[in-house]
Amino acid sequence: MKLIKCIIRPNKVDEVKDALARLNIAGMTVTEVRGHGKQKGHTAIYRGKEYNVSLLPKMEVEVVVPDNLTDDVVKAVVQAARTGEIGDGRVFVLPVLESYRIRTGEKES
């Protein structure tokens, strides 16, 4: 199992969700986050005065998928969230050691 953690533009959440749904991935966690990567924010100017926008609003989408689906999911997310501009985000893939369903206590494989 892999945890796939995607940091994407806020307006791309729906498209990513749809893309994941097409791969029959139903469960996911979506969080509003703020951060910056290479983009490092930019300086906005309002009424002659600079104000720094160092942390940009992003969305984080997390899904846990079987190993054999990992590549497809990553591809789907990249395709759906991409604009080609700076600030499109990142996808991280992490190993998941174990997973339990809380309601039943049963271990998932």
Add this chain to the structure above:
Amino acid sequence: MSLTQPGPGSSTLVTVFESARAELEAESLRGAGGRTALERYADRVDAMLRQLFAEVAPADLHVAVMALGGYGRRHLCLQSDIDLLILFGGRIGTDEERFVRRFLHPLWDLGVVVGHQVRELDDFNRLETDNPEFLLALIDARPVAGARALFDGFSAKFHTPATHAYILKALLELIDQRHAAFNDTLYQLEPDVKDAPGGLRDLTATRTIALLTDPLLLRRGPADPARFDQAEDFLLRVRSTLHLDAGRNQNILSHEMQERTADLLGYPGAEPRQRVERLMSDYFRHARIVSRALAWARKTAPIPVGPNLGLSRDGIRFLDPIAAARNPTSWIGAFQAAIDNGCEVAEETLSCIQQHVDRFRADDFFPEERDRAALLGLLKPRQGLYARLSEMHDCGLLGRVFPEFQAISWRVVRDFYHKYTVDEHTLLTIRNLERIAHTDEPLRLRFRNVIESIARPELLVLALLLHDVGKWRDDDHASESERMAREVLDRLHMTGEAREMVLFLIRHHLRMSLVAFRRDTEDPEIVKDFSAFIGTEERLKMLCLMTLADVEAVSPGTLTPWKEELLWRLYVDTYNHLTQRYGDDLIERNQAGLDELLRQRPDDLSSEEITRFLEGLPQRYLQLFQPDAIYRHVRLARNIHPDEVHLSLECSDGIWTLVVATLDKPFLFSNICGVLASFGMDIIRGHALTNPNGLVLDVFSFIDEERFLTLNPDAHAQVLHVLEDVVSGRADVTTLLRGREQGVLRASSRFAPVVRADNEASGRYTILDIVASNALGLLYRISRVISRHGCDVDLVLIATEGEKAIDVFHITKGGSKLTEAEQQGLTSDLLRTLEGLQ
């Protein structure tokens, strides 16, 4: 008539007066100089004055004689002054002065001490604030002789809530001063029965407080009103003995007088000491009743805060609930007064409204323009607005004033987000706005600044109040809300820009959250489209705040800091686009939206003429001005020749608008600003526009603080004349300004000026952003520096927010943007100029 000889009929006056005094003396000697005796004496004096009046007043003289103070209350003591007001209906001239002499001299000859005031009725148009004792005496004014209509005229002018409130305040101060002189205790061994705490003045003050605030107050007091009256009679009887014995206005119950008074009042006891003790224990008992009643009245009395409105401990109350029940236009005032005084509307008042509200229709609450203005005034986002609107809703008033709002009362809409009924969600949006308007949270100050920069925030509150009324239906609520809002605005007689603003906000209340949270706002095209849609900074500000307040009212967690940030960034980007890039989008011949303007044109304008005028102006122009204004501009720009200037100057709501149409030339903008400054005009808003053919259209809104235009009949023509002379080069603006240079072009500044040049924002222009302390002549100074640098001023946006001037200049030099070096030279020169102003 001789000043010393008795006037006509004085011999009979002597008889009347002497016999009245003899009677009161006899009563006082029996210890019976109490209320009844004094009233009888006052009546006898009335009769004497009426007799005198009949003898000396010419039939055609418009005059009234009124009794004031103690005499007005008919508690005239033996040695008290007879306080009179002689009131004339018209101006005081020779005839009036002669009457005053002929009326007063016989009284003086009788030895009567008259305290007289002479006034014209119009003197009561404004409150005499330098003599609070006189105002208090006027409270007891009573007509004695002369024209009754004059007394009524006086009463109408004098008895107003504002006067009452002022007098009450003055009275309370006088009481404190007087008590302090007696070391704040009534237990004096030799008390002054008039002035000491618990004495006659306190008694009168208690009644006056009730009269000014709540006539029924004393009935609810701690003491039986009968005991209060007994105290009064006792104090008056004592005072009568003092006056009898002293032969002058002497009110101190000294040790010596205590024995005499005890005897006259018939206190039993073998020894004088016993009789005195009984007298004094009676005195303290009565004085304590008076003192407690006064303390209670001071604590409990509602403070008058508006017509028929008082501020009491439990909030705003109708002083006369029966009158209030008949007059629904006064109800809104109760809620406004509560906001003004930072309190609630009393439960009793809410019940009164609730009981009667169903008898009235929406129109009954605001039949007159001032009632409609008051309703809008209530909607300013001040602290307490949400709480007051909730009270209005709870007692049924809100749903009567806005029946459309009733449609969403307790309305439940099931979705995944909303946590409250639609009516409460709506009221919460207003609470949120109210909170933003008063927040000190660092991250929210930016939104607070936006609220403070809005000209009419009450329109935003009205839009919030109505934005979801269409939710009584299940689908497409925004357009249904807009339809219903039109009916509300019809009833409010709201037209023009204000109406369009409210409807725009309601119709599009979901738009900004959609763009901010669902679109890629980093994409310049998205911002550009949104800017085109929103059109003006004022709409942007209002819609941004509306979105913030609306999202936050959905549920406690809906508006996250993350969403706030997204919204703020869209706001800033759009604001910058609107103020800096609009010069790139010009009106074209086949511009969308022109059809409507052309179709509705007045007969004297051809399509061709309008199109020729508009072509090449920034597209923003169409959003800034209503069609009527555009047609006026087209007419103004007709047949302009070089060196000619066409002007129009109008005033509305205290703000003057000058429209200038002319052909461009160097220093033009600066010259116009200079002329306005030379007349002391403070420019607060404006737009300067240029089209590619060199036509200049400048629209300035300014305040005439010195009221030059209002006070001088030919000022209007003079300003226009000087403008023509300066623009055509016949006069020099620096000469005009010379007299003002010293005083005018200086401002006290609390912040450093900001000047920023930008070549990126616009495709055509160098943008100069200037934020500085507002000052008379500021624009003149700035634009002069720009012109001196050889730059053309193509477009200008002028805004003021409180002390702050925010000006955005679009400039070019020789048709191109400025080079880096030119920018630096200009900005440092501008900064020097602005810093020199501080």
